[in-house]
Amino acid sequence: MWDQILEDAPRFFGPWNLLFLGEALVNTLLLSYIGAALGFMIGFGLAIGRHPRLYGILPVRLAATAYVEVFRRIPFLVKLMCVFFAFQLSGTQATLFTVALVTVVLSAAAFAAEIARAGIEAVPAPQWDAAEAMNFSRWRVLTRVVAPQSWRVVLPPLFGYAVGFIKSTSIASQIGVMELTYAAKILNTRGFSALLCFGTILVLYFLICWPTKRIGERLEARLGRRAKA
Amino acid sequence: MAFLSIHGLTVSYGGKADVLRDVSLEVERGEVIGLIGPSGSGKSTILRTLVGLLKPRAGTVTLDGTKVDYGSRGSLRAARDRFAIVFQQYNLFQNMTALRNVAIAPTLVKKRGRATVEEEARALLARVGLAEKVNAYPDELSGGQQQRVAIARALALKPDILLLDEITAALDPELVGEVLDTIRALQKDGMTMLIVSHEMAFIREVASRVAFLDQGSVVETGPPAEMFDRPNSPRLKEFTSRILRH
Ligand SMILES: Nc1ncnc2c1ncn2[C@@H]1O[C@H](COP(=O)(O)OP(=O)(O)O)[C@@H](O)[C@H]1O
Ligand SMILES: [Mg+2]
Numbered sequence: 109m110w111d112q113i114l115e116d117a118p119r120f121f122g123p124w125n126l127l128f129l130g131e132a133l134v135n136t137l138l139l140s141y142i143g144a145a146l147g148f149m150i151g152f153g154l155a156i157g158r159h160p161r162l163y164g165i166l167p168v169r170l171a172a173t174a175y176v177e178v179f180r181r182i183p184f185l186v187k188l189m190c191v192f193f194a195f196q197l198s199g200t201q202a203t204l205f206t207v208a209l210v211t212v213v214l215s216a217a218a219f220a221a222e223i224a225r226a227g228i229e230a231v232p233a234p235q236w237d238a239a240e241a242m243n244f245s246r247w248r249v250l251t252r253v254v255a256p257q258s259w260r261v262v263l264p265p266l267f268g269y270a271v272g273f274i275k276s277t278s279i280a281s282q283i284g285v286m287e288l289t290y291a292a293k294i295l296n297t298r299g300f301s302a303l304l305c306f307g308t309i310l311v312l313y314f315l316i317c318w319p320t321k322r323i324g325e326r327l328e329a330r331l332g333r334r335a336k337a
Numbered sequence: 338m339a340f341l342s343i344h345g346l347t348v349s350y351g352g353k354a355d356v357l358r359d360v361s362l363e364v365e366r367g368e369v370i371g372l373i374g375p376s377g378s379g380k381s382t383i384l385r386t387l388v389g390l391l392k393p394r395a396g397t398v399t400l401d402g403t404k405v406d407y408g409s410r411g412s413l414r415a416a417r418d419r420f421a422i423v424f425q426q427y428n429l430f431q432n433m434t435a436l437r438n439v440a441i442a443p444t445l446v447k448k449r450g451r452a453t454v455e456e457e458a459r460a461l462l463a464r465v466g467l468a469e470k471v472n473a474y475p476d477e478l479s480g481g482q483q484q485r486v487a488i489a490r491a492l493a494l495k496p497d498i499l500l501l502d503e504i505t506a507a508l509d510p511e512l513v514g515e516v517l518d519t520i521r522a523l524q525k526d527g528m529t530m531l532i533v534s535h536e537m538a539f540i541r542e543v544a545s546r547v548a549f550l551d552q553g554s555v556v557e558t559g560p561p562a563e564m565f566d567r568p569n570s571p572r573l574k575e576f577t578s579r580i581l582r583h
Binding site: 235237238239240241242243244248252253256257 | 385388389390414417418420421422424426428429430431432441442445446494
């Protein structure tokens with residue numbers, strides 16, 4: 109087997125394949141990072157819009173809660189199909205990449221909203237009382253008092269999910285999005301050994317996930333230190 | 338009308354039974370009012386309602402001739418601008434140093450210059466005996482020290498009326514005197530205060546009037562000497578005898 113791989117390797121890592129894998133890698137990165145970044149922002153917005161002591165007005169709270177509860181429970185592949193058909197039904201021309209990106213954003217938003225809610229809840233009510241009694245605006249209660257004390261609770265699961273989303277993007281290969289997993293399948297059908305194809309993307313996934321996890325740990329250490337609790 | 342006039346105040350927590358029933362109280366400028374009563378009688382609730390942390394179900398609060406509308410953001414904001422509260426559990430911001438706790442509201446909310454505010458904050462912390470603790474976080478301070486930071490934080494707001502909720506309850510006996518000295522000095526300066534306390538000797542000394550609360554109602558009000566020496570109601574009689582025996 110190793111002989112086979114060693115023989116295949118020069119051809120596998122030829123310029124055309126490297127370009128092909130490079131493009132797939134960029135797509136996976138874009139799906140993961142843009143998707144998670146947008147999703148987390150929307151998710152934080154949902155958590156803030158949902159909170160009765162922040163901006164929560166009832167219709168917004170109900171809508172946000174419904175969204176979060178539903179989207180956290182649907183498997184990624186099902187969400188992907190829903191978005192795919194939603195685009196088709198609306199007659200909007202969307203690339204497969206856009207479909208996958210929207211799906212990642214929608215998932216990430218639902219998870220981030222729930223994580224942020226738990227983070228906000230972890231800050232005891234007396235902290236709010238003190239800030240409100242001193243006339244802090246809601247935005248300032250959030251940014252100066254609540255958020256700094258929430259990071260400690262929010263960051264570990266958030267980065268846990270971020271790593272999860274990187275892995276979820278591989279499911280986008282099911283609808284033919286040109287990302288790492290799809291690229292591996294294609295190369296495999298072109299006759300390269302499965303071990304080489306999937307071994308290569310395995311290493312690439314690891315190279316994306318590991319630094320993400322590390323960034324999470326560093327942020328946690330930094331923000332956690334500033335926000336003593 | 339009195340500087341602060343509370344009339345018929347009725348408050349409940351989230352639709353449950355009323356914890357304050359028809360509470361009325363008049364406070365003149367420069368006056369110190371002692372609020373006494375058994376645990377759970379609603380003393381903290383009065384202070385929390387005044388700063389708008391609870392919305393009264395009925396009754397009015399009039400501050401310096403203006404009725405406070407707790408349903409209106411603007412009116413609430415104006416009222417909060419004139420009150421400062423020291424909570425029973427201090428409620429210091431856990432993510433800020435002592436100095437920042439004291440300086441944040443004046444800079445952020447009152448929009449005063451940071452340098453002057455911090456200078457004042459240091460002076461206030463020195464006044465409550467915490468000059469060396471300006472850079473300590475709340476979790477690095479003892480209960481008594483946190484309480485004193487909370488007092489400095491309230492004073493930094495330069496309030497018209499100071500609300501103090503059992504501020505000596507968590508203090509070591511040797512610190513009680515220090516904190517009470519601070520309050521005495523404030524009284525001499527003419528600060529209007531509502532003080533919830535079980536330090537009867539102290540209340541007797543600084544308060545011009547005392548209100549005795551029981552089960553959410555003001556049972557009796559009067560000058561401290563009269564209240565403590567010649568209580569009218571049986572409930573106050575029982576309360577004072579119980580607390581003075583301790
Ligand atoms: N957050 C709350 N939710 C429901 N009930 C409360 C809450 N806080 C206080 N209470 C009730 O309100 C009553 C008055 O409490 P409080 O004002 O704290 O009394 P005091 O300060 O005189 O000890 C008590 O019966 C207490 O159980
Ligand atoms: Mg109390």
